[in-house]
Amino acid sequence: MAASSTPIRRTLMRMIFLSAGAVLAVTTTAFCAYEFLTFRQSSVQQLQTLSQAIASNSTAALAFDNADDAATILGAFKADPHIAAAALYDSQGKVFAIYPRGLPAANFPARPGPPGYSFGRARLIGFQPVEEGSTRLGTLFVESDLGAMYARVKLYGLIVFLVIGISVPLAYLISRRLQRQLLQPILALAETTRAVSERHDYTVRAVRTGAYEFDLFTDTFNQMLTQIQLSEAKLHAQLGRLGLLQHITRATGERQDLQSIFQVVLDSLEQNLPMDFGCFLLHDATAQSLTVSVLGAAGRGFADRLGLVEQLDVPLDANGLSRCVAGQLVYEPDVLKVPFPFPQRLAAAGLRSMVIAPLIVENQVFGVLVCARRKEGAFSSGECEFLKQLSEHVALASHQARLYGALQQAYDDLRQSQHTVMQQERLRALGQMASGIAHDINNAISPVSLYTESLLEREPNLSERARGYLTTIQRAIEDVARTVARMREFYREREAQLTLERVDLNRAIRQVVELTRPRWSDLPQQRGVMVDLKTDLDDALPDIMGAEHEIRDALTNLIFNAVDAMPGGGRLTVRTRQSGSADGADRVLVEVSDTGIGMDEDTRRRCLEPFFTTKGERGTGLGLAMVYGMIQRHSAELDIESAAGQGTTVRLSFPAYTASAVTATQVIKVPFVSRRLRILLVDDDPMLIKSLQDTLQEDGHQITATHGGQAGIDSFAAAQKRGECFDIVVTDLGMPHVDGRKVASSVKMMSSTTPVILLTGWGQRLIAANDIPPHVDKLLSKPPRLHELRAALAELVR
Amino acid sequence: MAVLNTILRALLCGTLGLMALLRGACGAEAPTEYQVKAVFVYNFSHFVEWPPQGFTAPNAPFIIGILGNDPFGVRLDEAVHGEQIDQHPLLVRRFRSIGEVGDCQILYIDRSESAQLQQILAALDHRSTLTVSELDGSSERGVMIQFTTENNRIRLRINVESARAAGLTISSKLLRPAEIVGTRIGN
Numbered sequence: 001m002a003a004s005s006t007p008i009r010r011t012l013m014r015m016i017f018l019s020a021g022a023v024l025a026v027t028t029t030a031f032c033a034y035e036f037l038t039f040r041q042s043s044v045q046q047l048q049t050l051s052q053a054i055a056s057n058s059t060a061a062l063a064f065d066n067a068d069d070a071a072t073i074l075g076a077f078k079a080d081p082h083i084a085a086a087a088l089y090d091s092q093g094k095v096f097a098i099y100p101r102g103l104p105a106a107n108f109p110a111r112p113g114p115p116g117y118s119f120g121r122a123r124l125i126g127f128q129p130v131e132e133g134s135t136r137l138g139t140l141f142v143e144s145d146l147g148a149m150y151a152r153v154k155l156y157g158l159i160v161f162l163v164i165g166i167s168v169p170l171a172y173l174i175s176r177r178l179q180r181q182l183l184q185p186i187l188a189l190a191e192t193t194r195a196v197s198e199r200h201d202y203t204v205r206a207v208r209t210g211a212y213e214f215d216l217f218t219d220t221f222n223q224m225l226t227q228i229q230l231s232e233a234k235l236h237a238q239l240g241r242l243g244l245l246q247h248i249t250r251a252t253g254e255r256q257d258l259q260s261i262f263q264v265v266l267d268s269l270e271q272n273l274p275m276d277f278g279c280f281l282l283h284d285a286t287a288q289s290l291t292v293s294v295l296g297a298a299g300r301g302f303a304d305r306l307g308l309v310e311q312l313d314v315p316l317d318a319n320g321l322s323r324c325v326a327g328q329l330v331y332e333p334d335v336l337k338v339p340f341p342f343p344q345r346l347a348a349a350g351l352r353s354m355v356i357a358p359l360i361v362e363n364q365v366f367g368v369l370v371c372a373r374r375k376e377g378a379f380s381s382g383e384c385e386f387l388k389q390l391s392e393h394v395a396l397a398s399h400q401a402r403l404y405g406a407l408q409q410a411y412d413d414l415r416q417s418q419h420t421v422m423q424q425e426r427l428r429a430l431g432q433m434a435s436g437i438a439h440d441i442n443n444a445i446s447p448v449s450l451y452t453e454s455l456l457e458r459e460p461n462l463s464e465r466a467r468g469y470l471t472t473i474q475r476a477i478e479d480v481a482r483t484v485a486r487m488r489e490f491y492r493e494r495e496a497q498l499t500l501e502r503v504d505l506n507r508a509i510r511q512v513v514e515l516t517r518p519r520w521s522d523l524p525q526q527r528g529v530m531v532d533l534k535t536d537l538d539d540a541l542p543d544i545m546g547a548e549h550e551i552r553d554a555l556t557n558l559i560f561n562a563v564d565a566m567p568g569g570g571r572l573t574v575r576t577r578q579s580g581s582a583d584g585a586d587r588v589l590v591e592v593s594d595t596g597i598g599m600d601e602d603t604r605r606r607c608l609e610p611f612f613t614t615k616g617e618r619g620t621g622l623g624l625a626m627v628y629g630m631i632q633r634h635s636a637e638l639d640i641e642s643a644a645g646q647g648t649t650v651r652l653s654f655p656a657y658t659a660s661a662v663t664a665t666q667v668i669k670v671p672f673v674s675r676r677l678r679i680l681l682v683d684d685d686p687m688l689i690k691s692l693q694d695t696l697q698e699d700g701h702q703i704t705a706t707h708g709g710q711a712g713i714d715s716f717a718a719a720q721k722r723g724e725c726f727d728i729v730v731t732d733l734g735m736p737h738v739d740g741r742k743v744a745s746s747v748k749m750m751s752s753t754t755p756v757i758l759l760t761g762w763g764q765r766l767i768a769a770n771d772i773p774p775h776v777d778k779l780l781s782k783p784p785r786l787h788e789l790r791a792a793l794a795e796l797v798r
Numbered sequence: 799m800a801v802l803n804t805i806l807r808a809l810l811c812g813t814l815g816l817m818a819l820l821r822g823a824c825g826a827e828a829p830t831e832y833q834v835k836a837v838f839v840y841n842f843s844h845f846v847e848w849p850p851q852g853f854t855a856p857n858a859p860f861i862i863g864i865l866g867n868d869p870f871g872v873r874l875d876e877a878v879h880g881e882q883i884d885q886h887p888l889l890v891r892r893f894r895s896i897g898e899v900g901d902c903q904i905l906y907i908d909r910s911e912s913a914q915l916q917q918i919l920a921a922l923d924h925r926s927t928l929t930v931s932e933l934d935g936s937s938e939r940g941v942m943i944q945f946t947t948e949n950n951r952i953r954l955r956i957n958v959e960s961a962r963a964a965g966l967t968i969s970s971k972l973l974r975p976a977e978i979v980g981t982r983i984g985n
Contacts, residue, residue, distance in 0.1 A: 057971060057974075059845075060845060060972050060974055060975055063844065063845065063972075064838055064841060064975050065834065065952070066953075069974060132844040132845065132971075133883070135881075
């Protein structure tokens with residue numbers, strides 16, 4: 001305070017002192033000058049008077065030449081101590097008498113000067129004529145040493161000094177007193193100003209001092225401070241809310257689901273705004289209802305009193321909620337005064353003021369944010385504005401979360417689709433390839449099948465051994481044919497035509513174990529490795545419905561895989577169990593487990609994919625894929641449990657056989673065609689033609705074999721011309737240039753009544769698709785079975 | 799007239815000054831006794847006040863009379879020459895006897911009249927005439943101003959009573975350097 005107020009205090013003091021000093025100086029100077037001049041004048045006058053008196057008295061002494069008397073008269077000057085010298089001159093100008101006696105001649109002029117008085121150096125001298133009447137008798141010289149004047153001047157100096165000496169402290173005291181009156185309010189204001197500017201403390205106020213103008217100033221200043229304080233507080237609150245908004249926006253941005261976004265918003269608001277109760281309600285536009293989505297954690301007590309729980313429907317009332325749902329921010333400073341259900345509900349729970357902010361996305365209110373406080377009118381306009389902006393941010397974040405969710409879903413779907421498409425594409429390629437191979441294999445094995453069947457049937461003299469071999473060959477051929485068919489079809493969903501029969505899994509497992517013995521026992525032993533295979537079979541195992549050969553193949557694959565997974569040997573366990581499932585139906589479990597190298601997560605996930613193999617050149621990548629195909633066709637379930645180094649367990653779960661399950665196999669006694677038929681054979685495979693021709697001829701039929709479709713049609717046309725009509729046409733489907741369909745249609749054009757049997761390597765697929773070509777009366781798959789052929793002939797030719 | 803007077807006075811002064819210089823040149827000769835006494839007589843006219851009825855007219859001459867032998871010669875004439883008191887021009891007259899004396903403001907009674915002093919004073923009784931003499935004891939006898947010589951200096955003895963009786967007022971200034979005497983009857 002002292003430091004910066006000194007200048008004003010000093011300045012004021014200086015002003016007062018200067019003005020007072022100036023007045024004093026002028027006054028005393030004028031006084032002194034006046035007194036000095038007056039005194040000079042009066043000194044002259046005094047000296048003149050004295051001189052005149054002495055001169056007048058000296059006349060007689062001069063006139064009568066009495067120097068003694070003159071000296072006596074001059075002695076009267078003694079009365080005035082300042083008279084330094086005096087001399088009387090006679091009319092001739094000669095010195096007549098002097099004062100004081102014995103005055104050196106140097107101290108007075110030798111001759112009198114002209115009459116008059118003048119100030120010389122530190123003295124006043126005068127020449128006074130001595131006259132009696134009109135007669136000039138002489139001259140009187142007087143010299144005053146001006147001591148009186150100096151004494152007077154000294155006196156005046158003393159007076160001035162005293163005046164100044166008294167008036168200066170007096171002026172100081174008075175000015176101090178006046179200054180205090182004047183400075184106190186200024187200094188108080190200055191102090192307040194400093195407090196404000198240095199500490200930014202806008203709560204301080206200047207104190208009124210009672211001086212009117214200053215009080216006015218102080219009041220205005222205080223008003224200004226109040227304004228600043230208010231503005232500062234507002235700014236502070238605004239900044240705080242901005243920070244909160246940013247915090248919430250960031251927090252919501254990190255979350256991708258609606259619930260946690262709402263939760264984090266409510267948590268932040270409860271902690272930082274703060275508020276007593278908050279919740280989010282979701283709006284269902286079609287149902288015109290609001291549902292409690294998330295309740296603030298801190299306001300749970302209120303939520304309980306309000307009777308609000310998550311997922312509870314809140315009816316839209318006519319005022320607050322519906323207005324908000326219409327897109328407005330609703331602020332009720334006092335819910336007691338709002339006669340609608342929701343505000344009244346809040347009021348009953350002890351909440352007095354509420355703000356409801358709409359969450360708007362694309363002009364649709366999809367929810368509302370409810371904030372409430374215990375106090376009445378507790379939300380400022382700034383907070384309302386903040387909540388409005390916040391709700392927009394929350395709405396956007398929610399919208400983004402939804403979009404993100406949808407995007408994620410779409411992405412997952414797309415990936416799934418892509419995966420499926422890829423799988424299907426692979427399977428399709430595989431299928432096409434398999435189909436081609438199957439066709440060729442079927443053709444190739446057809447003669448084997450036909451001749452074997454024919455031999456077994458027509459050669460009664462065959463030795464038992466030969467008959468046994470032939471039977472094995474026949475079964476092998478059938479297995480090959482089935483394998484080929486399955487290879488072609490394995491990627492397809494379970495087919496209606498799959499022949500299901502009761503299968504005793506235990507028996508199938510024993511067969512497979514026996515069949516694969518060379519693989520799991522002999523081959524490892526040659527390498528000095530021991531694989532210990534154990535079967536743990538449940539004797540009370542129910543049968544299942546299935547295709548036994550498929551199941552056998554699958555099991556074989558699994559055993560091969562298990563053995564391959566144990567290059568250093570180990571234990572291989574095949575186990576069967578039955579278990580109850582949720583729907584009550586029993587299920588049959590088959591478990592193949594090994595103690596091998598196991599699979600890592602990636603391998604485990606991909607192991608079912610076709611062509612995926614870990615065996616390098618040795619593996620086809622089709623083993624487990626075929627197992628999977630079998631599983632799908634049998635409505636079974638597959639579970640692979642494995643970890644690297646931990647071995648692998650593959651579990652197959654089949655539905656158990658029930659009485660209601662369809663039995664598809666019917667053994668029909670094949671009718672036999674007694675009469676001799678003229679048969680036209682059309683094929684592009686000479687081996688097949690030869691074998692078919694041989695076997696059918698042995699049945700007594702007359703066979704005309706043609707090579708290729710066009711040859712067949714030509715042959716049929718030629719026979720027609722000759723009037724030797726064929727009883728039946730047996731044609732291959734897949735032939736170069738003119739295929740079986742063309743042959744069939746041509747035959748039907750020429751003779752609509754002539755039946756056409758189509759032989760096909762793709763037979764089962766065509767049957768499955770109900771795609772028996774027009775003009776074909778019967779479709780038989782390759783390799784042709786003799787009994788099937790006979791049955792078809794018997795059926796078609798009456 | 800005043801200018802003329804001033805010129806004349808200047809001439810006189812110049813003459814006197816010249817004389818004084820000449821005298822100074824001849825060995826600083828002191829003024830003679832009668833020279834001083836002539837000036838004194840003339841000076842009396844300044845220090846004594848005569849009653850107005852002493853003059854027949856406002857411009858009637860102020861007469862300095864010498865009764866008996868004239869010891870002054872021309873010195874008195876020189877001293878009064880051209881002077882006047884108020885409007886009265888100064889004149890020097892010489893009287894043989896008291897009988898001749900008419901209007902006269904100052905009457906110098908020479909030693910030669912010593913014997914007749916009593917008659918002279920009686921004749922002048924009640925007349926406003928200032929009597930001056932150098933006769934020893936004359937002041938005690940009724941002469942108003944008596945010259946004496948003391949230590950070679952001329953001093954005055956003044957009989958104030960006589961003067962007052964004659965209606966004359968002697969200035970106190972004159973009384974100051976003088977010796978005041980009273981009239982001794984019977985002598």
